[in-house]
Amino acid sequence: MATMEQLTLQLRETAREILESKKAAAVIGWEKGTFWYTTTPVVLTKPEDTERLVWNEYCLNNLAKYLLDFQHSNEKVAIFARGCDSRGINRLIQDKQIDRDKVLIIGLACPGMKDDKKARELGQNADIPLAKKCQECAYPDALVYDLWIGEPKEVAKPVPEAKVFPEVEAIEQMTPDDKYASFAANYEKCLRCYACRNVCPACNCKECIFGNSSKEWSAKANNLSENMFFALTRALHVAGRCIQCGECERICPVNIPIMLLNKKIIQDIDRLFGPYEAGLDPEDKMPLGSFEFTDPEEFM
Amino acid sequence: MSSCSCGHEHDQAINPLIPTRAKVIKIVEETPDVKTFFISTLDDKKPFDPNPGQLGMLSLPDIGEAMFSVTDKGENHIEMAIKAIGKLTYTLHEIEVGQEVGIRGPYGNGFPLDYFKGKDILFIGGGIGLAPVRSLIMHCLRNREDYGKLTVVYGARSKADLCFKDDLFNNWPKVPNMEVFITIDKEEEGWDGHVGFVPAYVEELAPKPQATVLCGPPIMIKFTLPILQKMGFADKDIITTLEMRMKCGIGKCGRCNIGSKYVCLDGPVFSMEELKDLPPEY
Amino acid sequence: MFTFQESEIKNLLNALAKEYKVFVPAKVGDESKFVPYDDNVELYWDRNVLLSVKDKFFPHTEPMYKFKTKRKTVEIEPLASKDEPVLLFGVRSCDLQALNCLDQVFLTKGFVDEFYRTKRDQATIVALGCNEAEDTCFCTAMGVDPQKGNGADIQAYRTQGKFGMEALTEKGQKIIDILKSYLKEENLQVPETQGFQLQPDMDGVAEKLKGMFDAELWAEVAPTCLNCGACTYICPTCHCFDISQDVRGEEGFKYRCWDSCMFEEYTLMAGGHNPRPSKKERVRNRFMHKLCYFPERYNMLLCTGCGRCLNVCPVNLHITSIIGKVKEAN
Numbered sequence A: 001m002a003t004m005e006q007l008t009l010q011l012r013e014t015a016r017e018i019l020e021s022k023k024a025a026a027v028i029g030w031e032k033g034t035f036w037y038t039t040t041p042v043v044l045t046k047p048e049d050t051e052r053l054v055w056n057e058y059c060l061n062n063l064a065k066y067l068l069d070f071q072h073s074n075e076k077v078a079i080f081a082r083g084c085d086s087r088g089i090n091r092l093i094q095d096k097q098i099d100r101d102k103v104l105i106i107g108l109a110c111p112g113m114k115d116d117k118k119a120r121e122l123g124q125n126a127d128i129p130l131a132k133k134c135q136e137c138a139y140p141d142a143l144v145y146d147l148w149i150g151e152p153k154e155v156a157k158p159v160p161e162a163k164v165f166p167e168v169e170a171i172e173q174m175t176p177d178d179k180y181a182s183f184a185a186n187y188e189k190c191l192r193c194y195a196c197r198n199v200c201p202a203c204n205c206k207e208c209i210f211g212n213s214s215k216e217w218s219a220k221a222n223n224l225s226e227n228m229f230f231a232l233t234r235a236l237h238v239a240g241r242c243i244q245c246g247e248c249e250r251i252c253p254v255n256i257p258i259m260l261l262n263k264k265i266i267q268d269i270d271r272l273f274g275p276y277e278a279g280l281d282p283e284d285k286m287p288l289g290s291f292e293f294t295d296p297e298e299f300m
Numbered sequence B: 001m002s003s004c005s006c007g008h009e010h011d012q013a014i015n016p017l018i019p020t021r022a023k024v025i026k027i028v029e030e031t032p033d034v035k036t037f038f039i040s041t042l043d044d045k046k047p048f049d050p051n052p053g054q055l056g057m058l059s060l061p062d063i064g065e066a067m068f069s070v071t072d073k074g075e076n077h078i079e080m081a082i083k084a085i086g087k088l089t090y091t092l093h094e095i096e097v098g099q100e101v102g103i104r105g106p107y108g109n110g111f112p113l114d115y116f117k118g119k120d121i122l123f124i125g126g127g128i129g130l131a132p133v134r135s136l137i138m139h140c141l142r143n144r145e146d147y148g149k150l151t152v153v154y155g156a157r158s159k160a161d162l163c164f165k166d167d168l169f170n171n172w173p174k175v176p177n178m179e180v181f182i183t184i185d186k187e188e189e190g191w192d193g194h195v196g197f198v199p200a201y202v203e204e205l206a207p208k209p210q211a212t213v214l215c216g217p218p219i220m221i222k223f224t225l226p227i228l229q230k231m232g233f234a235d236k237d238i239i240t241t242l243e244m245r246m247k248c249g250i251g252k253c254g255r256c257n258i259g260s261k262y263v264c265l266d267g268p269v270f271s272m273e274e275l276k277d278l279p280p281e282y
Numbered sequence C: 001m002f003t004f005q006e007s008e009i010k011n012l013l014n015a016l017a018k019e020y021k022v023f024v025p026a027k028v029g030d031e032s033k034f035v036p037y038d039d040n041v042e043l044y045w046d047r048n049v050l051l052s053v054k055d056k057f058f059p060h061t062e063p064m065y066k067f068k069t070k071r072k073t074v075e076i077e078p079l080a081s082k083d084e085p086v087l088l089f090g091v092r093s094c095d096l097q098a099l100n101c102l103d104q105v106f107l108t109k110g111f112v113d114e115f116y117r118t119k120r121d122q123a124t125i126v127a128l129g130c131n132e133a134e135d136t137c138f139c140t141a142m143g144v145d146p147q148k149g150n151g152a153d154i155q156a157y158r159t160q161g162k163f164g165m166e167a168l169t170e171k172g173q174k175i176i177d178i179l180k181s182y183l184k185e186e187n188l189q190v191p192e193t194q195g196f197q198l199q200p201d202m203d204g205v206a207e208k209l210k211g212m213f214d215a216e217l218w219a220e221v222a223p224t225c226l227n228c229g230a231c232t233y234i235c236p237t238c239h240c241f242d243i244s245q246d247v248r249g250e251e252g253f254k255y256r257c258w259d260s261c262m263f264e265e266y267t268l269m270a271g272g273h274n275p276r277p278s279k280k281e282r283v284r285n286r287f288m289h290k291l292c293y294f295p296e297r298y299n300m301l302l303c304t305g306c307g308r309c310l311n312v313c314p315v316n317l318h319i320t321s322i323i324g325k326v327k328e329a330n
Helices: A004-020 A047-052 A064-070 A083-094 A116-122 A166-172 A176-187 A195-199 A224-237 A247-251 A259-273 B087-092 B127-142 B165-174 B198-205 B218-230 B272-276 C006-017 C093-107 C114-122 C170-182 C205-210 C216-224 C230-234 C279-298 C308-312 C319-328
Strands: A026-032 A039-044 A077-081 A103-107 B020-031 B034-041 B055-060 B064-073 B078-083 B100-107 B121-126 B150-156 B178-184 B211-215 B238-241 B269-271 C002-005 C021-028 C031-036 C061-070 C073-078 C086-091 C123-128 C154-159 C162-167 C241-248 C251-258
Touching: A004 A026, A004 A047, A004 A077, A004 A103, A026 A047, A026 A064, A039 A047, A039 A064, A039 C216, A064 A077, A064 A083, A077 A083, A083 A103, A166 A259, A176 A224, A195 A247, A224 A259, A247 A259, B020 C073, B055 B078, B055 B087, B064 B087, B064 B100, B064 B127, B064 C241, B078 B087, B078 B127, B100 C073, B121 B127, B121 B198, B127 B150, B127 B165, B127 B211, B150 B165, B150 B198, B165 B178, B178 B198, B198 B218, B211 B218, B218 B238, B238 B272, B269 B272, C002 C006, C002 C170, C006 C021, C006 C086, C006 C162, C006 C170, C086 C093, C093 C114, C093 C123, C093 C279, C114 C123, C123 C170, C154 C170, C162 C170, C205 C279, C205 C319, C216 C279, C216 C319, C230 C308, C279 C319, C308 C319
Parallel strands: A026 A077, A077 A103, B121 B150, B121 B211, B150 B178, B211 B238, C021 C086, C086 C123, C123 C154
Antiparallel strands: A026 A039, B020 B034, B020 B100, B034 B078, B055 B064, B055 B100, B064 B078, B238 B269, C002 C162, C021 C031, C061 C073, C061 C251, C154 C162, C241 C251
């Protein structure tokens, strides 16, 4: 089985060929970051720049979001994708934010990425654990692709499973006062930097209500009430669309466990509408975007 | 000196971000979407004494606050011509005389009056762009001997959209050694004046001033500048006044910068020569 | 130099807490920040805090004045600042230099920001030297001395199980006087800071950037940026703010709050025109402001090498790599 270094060479070659033959105008991938435990997403347009691409255990960033920058371009764009990236891409296609035929997806099998924060702490010689989001990953390999890097794999058609998250259940068992206290403790810290929103492939509104202060849906003031409003609104807006890539929680500067809200909603959707996992197939029906006569109607 | 709600006189701005109370004593409808507001303090004085080209922050505290140019001043009031274009300005257009407001200022560098002394000046304005320029024209009129020939070339989309009609049609044409040329964009019934865009009109008139003041929508500036340069005017003799989104008005909140200059503090008046030295980001 | 055993620190902080509101660097859950001192606080000296002291002088949200709007009348009531002597114990050189940058913004050029000035005047700052750099630190490259805070009232050091202190101003001397009974006068060898990995070369960068407004660099670098506000909010020198109001019926208050040049509506004008409509312009403006416009205006860099943005940026877009690219560019 090829190592990641060997695959990196294949990655570069594939990207170079795509740009040289003009199969796509740009390639989205990762390049080396400043430290050994970092990489940076990169958009390359010149064939000679493809030497910068890397594929290693610190390629943590989800690349799907960058497709939004090409929404209004007529050109095709190539993008490397593992499971999480491919789910993000499927989501953007489902939301009609990008056309499938404008994207050239280069599939990858992902061994799981390492925790960059722990890496920094423990040092290069230590045994670095997987990133939390990767420990919980159910679909490491690209679910949709046009090309494949490495040994082609037979990827079984994914069957969504109903999810139960122990950390969500733990909160569900709490008294309302304790639930609130835990929620408040988390969101008092929020800086409202919107990193979580900007990194999320499911957050793709052209104009976000939190980016338009004149409409006064929310205030820019930082207080618990506004922060909670932001958290709840965003969680509900991405309901049914969250692919559990875990990026929001990973990059939060103040370590808010953002995925708790998303997981709670995923759990509820599974319970109400049957097992569903976002982004597995652009053709699948979204539970909150379609209506079945068997849908629960407790209020009727 | 300014008075605030505590009733005492303070040196200008105990805190420059806090406005003083004032009231609107008169409202003039200039066009369907532009009104001039005459503002005095509660005890009928000028809220501050601006130089031509300076700005003030006007607020309805529960709605918002924005920066407007002062178009003229009287002994006991200042005037601001305001176009209804956003939340605050639409609300301002609904208020009545007697409405209290918040005001703070003066801000900005104003026009370089000494530079203009003794010169023939060409004023070019488009739409609401005449508002900041008007403060300079009024100053020249009050100190007529200090300035040479005054030429105004002004245009708007239609007759109704011409601002300061009283000045344009009644007052200014009567001033000695002053000429006013008005144009509207399209033919219109009841208008027998010039029809056409301002940049082309300027080229047609080919005035020969020693300094030019230019203010209007970005597209008008974009087309007028090359014409002025073709007519041989030096960059240092073309003065413009710029607009930006502003919040603090005192050069601290960061957003109105062009390069290392703040439009609210180092501007809004810049010469073309100064602008050439700044990044083209406005 | 005056010294005391590190194990005694709480006694000294308690003595100071009688005269000042004392803020100390502490571990709070997963973060570290300056908190009001009490005996239960988990003091944190090993590394610089994640959340800088910026918010002690320039709070995230700061009410400015109350207002009442009833029919046609408007009442305005400025909100008085708290009269409270504050002591910040353990501010690193990079964060202290950041305060010097904020001083330039808020106290100079014709208008004095009273909210900031009051807090600054009431604060006494004990700077703490760094013996070890983190991998993300690059203060020396930005002209900051990690063992000597510029503008501190007291310079403190932490070495050999002791804290050492030197008063640099009258305010600092007052602290020494308060703590006299705990202090011993002795010479303490101050170690040289070790472990810098990043050494961006700042030579000529500001001048070079002046001519790089149209450089290809920005179009190459901007696509990676997510245009969130993480770097701006975590940065100790970033100071952009917005002004808005909180209205309840006929009453309310006007406040100012942190804003970010990374947000799309930052320069959006009422008529719809936006001088920085896309990521590229905003990314370019951020780095130009830090490395070119601010030095041009105030003669100092708007980056003190604290390295927080390197830690916090979701996509690892670093000011140090930008500096490198600027130096390499034609």
